[in-house]
Amino acid sequence: xxxxxxxxxxxxxxxxxxxxxxxxxxxxxxxxxxxxxxxxxxxxxxxxxxxxxxxxxxxxxxxxxxxxxxxxxxxxxxxxxxxxxxxxxxxxxxxxxxxxxxxxxxxxxxxxxxxxxxxxxxxxxxxxxxxxxxxxxxxxxxxxxxxxxxxxxxxxxxxxxxxxxxxxxxxxxxxxxxxxxxxxxxxxxxxxxxxxxxxxxxxxxxxxxxxxxxxxxxxxxxxxxxxxxxxxxxxxxxxxxxxxxxxxxxxxxxxxxxxxxxxxxxxxxxxxxxxxxxxxxxxxxxxxxxxxxxxxxxxxxxxxxxxxxxxxxxxxxxxxxxxxxxxxxxxxxxxxxxxxxxxxxxxxxxxxxxxxxxxxxxxxxxxxxxxxxxxxxxxxxxxxxxxxxxxxxxxxxxxxxxxxxxxxxxxxxxxxxxxxxxxxxxx
Amino acid sequence: xxxxxxxxxxxxxxxxxxxxxxxxxxxxxxxxxxxxxxxxxxxxxxxxxxxxxxxxxxxxxxxxxxxxxxxxxxxxxxxxxxxxxxxxxxxxxxxxxxxxxxxxxxxxxxxxxxxxxxxxxxxxxxxxxxxxxxxxxxxxxxxxxxxxxxxxxxxxxxxxxxxxxxxxxxxxxxxxxxxxxxxxxxxxxxxxxxxxxxxxxxxxxxxxxxxxxxxxxxxxxxxxxxxxxxxxxxxxxxxxxxxxxxxxxxxxxxxxxxxxxxxxxxxxxxxxxxxxxxxxxxxxxxxxxxxxxxxxxxxxxxxxxxxxxxxxxxxxxxxxxxxxxxxxxxxxxxxxxxxxxxxxxxxxxxxxxxxxxxxxxxxxxxxxxxxxxxxxxxxxxxxxxxxxxxxxxxxxxxxxxxxxxxxxxxxxxxxxxxxxxxxxxxxxxxxxxxxxxxxxxxxxxxxxxxxxxxxxxxxxxxxxxxx
Numbered sequence: 089x090x091x092x093x094x095x096x097x098x099x100x101x102x103x104x105x106x107x108x109x110x111x112x113x114x115x116x117x118x119x120x121x122x123x124x125x126x127x128x129x130x131x132x133x134x135x136x137x138x139x140x141x142x143x144x145x146x147x148x149x150x151x152x153x154x155x156x157x158x159x160x161x162x163x164x165x166x167x168x169x170x171x172x173x174x175x176x177x178x179x180x181x182x183x184x185x186x187x188x189x190x191x192x193x194x195x196x197x198x199x200x201x202x203x204x205x206x207x208x209x210x211x212x213x214x215x216x217x218x219x220x221x222x223x224x225x226x227x228x229x230x231x232x233x234x235x236x237x238x239x240x241x242x243x244x245x246x247x248x249x250x251x252x253x254x255x256x257x258x259x260x261x262x263x264x265x266x267x268x269x270x271x272x273x274x275x276x277x278x279x280x281x282x283x284x285x286x287x288x289x290x291x292x293x294x295x296x297x298x299x300x301x302x303x304x305x306x307x308x309x310x311x312x313x314x315x316x317x318x319x320x321x322x323x324x325x326x327x328x329x330x331x332x333x334x335x336x337x338x339x340x341x342x343x344x345x346x347x348x349x350x351x352x353x354x355x356x357x358x359x360x361x362x363x364x365x366x367x368x369x370x371x372x373x374x375x376x377x378x379x380x381x382x383x384x385x386x387x388x389x390x391x392x393x394x395x396x397x398x399x400x401x402x403x404x405x406x407x408x409x410x411x412x413x414x415x416x417x418x419x420x421x422x423x424x425x426x427x428x429x430x431x432x433x434x435x436x437x438x439x440x441x442x443x444x445x446x447x448x449x450x451x452x453x454x455x456x457x458x459x460x461x462x463x464x465x466x467x468x469x470x471x472x473x474x475x476x477x478x479x480x481x482x483x484x485x486x487x488x489x490x491x492x493x494x495x496x497x498x499x500x501x502x503x504x505x506x507x508x509x510x511x512x513x514x515x
Numbered sequence: 516x517x518x519x520x521x522x523x524x525x526x527x528x529x530x531x532x533x534x535x536x537x538x539x540x541x542x543x544x545x546x547x548x549x550x551x552x553x554x555x556x557x558x559x560x561x562x563x564x565x566x567x568x569x570x571x572x573x574x575x576x577x578x579x580x581x582x583x584x585x586x587x588x589x590x591x592x593x594x595x596x597x598x599x600x601x602x603x604x605x606x607x608x609x610x611x612x613x614x615x616x617x618x619x620x621x622x623x624x625x626x627x628x629x630x631x632x633x634x635x636x637x638x639x640x641x642x643x644x645x646x647x648x649x650x651x652x653x654x655x656x657x658x659x660x661x662x663x664x665x666x667x668x669x670x671x672x673x674x675x676x677x678x679x680x681x682x683x684x685x686x687x688x689x690x691x692x693x694x695x696x697x698x699x700x701x702x703x704x705x706x707x708x709x710x711x712x713x714x715x716x717x718x719x720x721x722x723x724x725x726x727x728x729x730x731x732x733x734x735x736x737x738x739x740x741x742x743x744x745x746x747x748x749x750x751x752x753x754x755x756x757x758x759x760x761x762x763x764x765x766x767x768x769x770x771x772x773x774x775x776x777x778x779x780x781x782x783x784x785x786x787x788x789x790x791x792x793x794x795x796x797x798x799x800x801x802x803x804x805x806x807x808x809x810x811x812x813x814x815x816x817x818x819x820x821x822x823x824x825x826x827x828x829x830x831x832x833x834x835x836x837x838x839x840x841x842x843x844x845x846x847x848x849x850x851x852x853x854x855x856x857x858x859x860x861x862x863x864x865x866x867x868x869x870x871x872x873x874x875x876x877x878x879x880x881x882x883x884x885x886x887x888x889x890x891x892x893x894x895x896x897x898x899x900x901x902x903x904x905x906x907x908x909x910x911x912x913x914x915x916x917x918x919x920x921x922x923x924x925x926x927x928x929x930x931x932x933x934x935x936x937x938x939x940x941x942x943x944x945x946x947x948x949x950x951x952x953x954x955x956x957x958x959x960x961x962x963x964x965x966x967x968x969x970x971x972x973x974x975x976x977x978x979x980x981x982x
Binding site: 101131132133135137138359360362363366367369370373397398400401440443446447449478480481483484485487488 | 570571574575577578579595596599602603732733735736737738741751756758759760761762869870899902903906
């Protein structure tokens with residue numbers, strides 16, 4: 089055997105341990121993960137950390153990574169230069185728009201902290217302007233970012249400020265968008281009635297944007313479904329679907345079909361639910377750049393299979409979602425997938441399933457921390473331990489979830505953690 | 516041709532082959548003229564073709580009814596779309612075979628299609644002969660003879676959990692019987708998926724420690740940084756993430772058996788700690804200061820070549836000798852002959868109960884596919900395959916269509932294309948009789964005439980084979 093043939097590939101976690109966590113290497117670390125290869129598919133406990141890579145392969149791939157980084161930097165620099173030119177021309181609303189665009193570019197590559205800095209700068213300028221539309225937009229972007237990071241209370245405050253100014257300025261579209269944001273926050277916090285009220289209020293502004301109206305109907309449909317009002321949900325989702333279809337909005341259609349799939353699943357019409365999810369994929373397939381939505385749909389399919397008792401199919405689906413998340417460096421989504429994997433193993437009373445919770449926690453604490461999700465992982469980890477009869481550990485993990493939620497402020501989840509802690513027998 | 520929304524009854528052509536399930540073809544696309552022509556060809560072969568203009572409607576129809584073949588009309592540059600269809604069909608029970616219709620089929624697309632398990636890529640301007648030949652091929656594949664499932668008998672050793680009758684497993688059973696009553700450490704060798712943990716459980720179940728716990732650790736599954744605390748436990752605050760005190764697996768296995776699977780994947784540092792724990796019969800939790808006595812019987816397993824790892828300096832020789840007091844080597848599934856079918860029957864029964872289904876038979880083609888597979892993943896792979904088959908099966912018989920798509924299209928790891936040479940005479944004869952009976956629709960007299968045996972002889976054989 090030649091010496092080369094005996095060189096075994098590195099594991100991802102081994103490689104990441106070796107590289108220092110410096111900013112300059114962050115894109116390479118991400119690239120290293122996204123280009124790694126899965127191990128033997130029969131290994132039930134494999135995670136992103138155990139994927140394999142050959143440094144020699146990376147040598148060939150580095151120019152591609154650099155090209156991607158350069159492209160991103162160029163777009164950021166262009167936005168920055170445009171902002172400077174706008175300032176020189178005394179067109180500060182345009183400067184704010186450029187800064188916000190740069191922030192959006194950072195969001196697209198999962199750099200929330202950097203996006204925050206761009207938005208902060210944009211908001212500071214916007215607050216000095218007589219025209220308040222840039223400020224409305226900047227506050228909304230902050231709301232979107234905080235929603236994405238699971239900081240719902242802060243997100244709601246930003247949207248509220250955006251709404252107050254938009255209403256004062258009689259900006260119908262700005263008001264409707266802020267209401268949509270508030271509806272999304274309420275939906276994420278399981279405040280169904282509140283969510284429905286915000287979406288309805290958004291529709292009352294009759295903004296001249298059918299896509300926005302479609303999103304508001306979609307939200308109304310989801311809120312109604314969550315409250316068990318299936319007919320209303322069906323009607324609202326139907327409206328959303330027609331509006332999205334009229335404008336050829338494939339991503340919108342994918343979202344609404346995903347929601348219809350959820351509705352069918354709740355009605356225990358599983359084959360129909362599966363068909364709707366597949367239709368959602370059919371619309372998403374030709375549109376690149378929505379890995380989060382693809383993962384979300386796959387997670388729903390996984391949930392459907394779990395409820396169906398089809399565990400192998402559920403695992404297949406989650407592994408496909410894992411591949412998408414890894415290829416697109418969708419770290420929070422990957423953490424959520426491992427959270428679900430841990431839950432699945434818990435149902436099977438498989439104690440080695442703890443490796444998925446541990447990996448999820450590690451991912452939540454990465455360069456872009458997601459404390460709300462981390463708390464959720466600790467909550468489920470605690471329940472996993474409780475299921476296995478390990479009460480001392482269960483209490484410790486639930487306690488850790490509590491600490492995080494107290495720090496970031498999340499009432500509904502905190503209440504759930506407290507309820508779980510209360511059910512634990514004294515250790 | 517019928518629109519899927521307005522189906523018409525099927526009228527098999529007079530010259531259509533008999534004894535085959537009707538062919539139901541769903542065509543997706545808007546090539547009405549071509550589809551009309553295909554509908555004529557399909558009817559001539561005794562089938563029926565329905566059309567639907569788009570994928571959304573097709574998905575609804577596919578979930579509502581059973582189809583033999585799905586024809587999807589695509590553009591030339593359409594690999595992604597094809598992959599999507601292949602993925603959609605994979606999730607469906609009684610899934611139809613996929614055929615792509617493209618304006619000008621390329622070799623690249625054909626290769627991609629094969630890898631995806633697509634049956635055929637045809638030109639939109641369909642050649643009648645080629646299309647009809649394809650239909651006949653699909654129909655032939657559907658014409659399968661049913662065989663009874665063998666009885667899966669569990670062996671008396673190891674608490675009656677081991678299903679095996681093959682001579683290759685005899686030395687394993689002997690070894691279990693010899694080592695179980697003692698206290699010696701055992702090293703189990705075998706490829707991944709051969710059932711090493713099951714053997715460890717069997718030893719534990721037949722040992723004096725059977726009333727104690729059996730604790731298993733898959734060393735390869737647990738990341739290196741977590742494995743030490745998993746094995747030895749930790750005190751609260753011992754490291755970041757140690758949010759509470761944790762009892763390690765050594766402690767949990769006290770008075771019972773600790774099974775360390777995939778031990779060859781462990782770091783040298785951890786190997787040293789295990790050796791110390793085994794020699795001194797005590798462990799120390801990470802971040803703790805007091806030694807904790809442990810009383811465990813150690814069983815280790817690996818699919819690696821430990822002597823080679825020792826030679827490479829990656830495994831401690833002293834630990835190896837400590838573990839390998841007794842060594843048991845498990846055969847690969849491919850070496851276990853008819854255990855393949857016995858295990859298939861066992862898993863069909865187990866998963867059938869789990870998913871509320873009942874199986875009484877298996878078709879000859881399914882047997883051929885099972886025997887023809889390489890089984891690199893051994894019994895674990897078989898278990899996974901059977902579980903998935905149970906999920907998609909829609910009757911009491913396991914058919915070829917319930918097995919992985921790629922096996923039928925040549926994409927899987929097959930050991931050989933022909934039925935396995937390991938089949939017994941009895942197996943071959945039973946299968947041939949079943950095939951002839953399927954052909955004669957169960958008429959014994961006609962079957963006896965074709966087989967050239969007396970009717971009574973055939974009747975006896977049918978009884979013997981449980982056909």
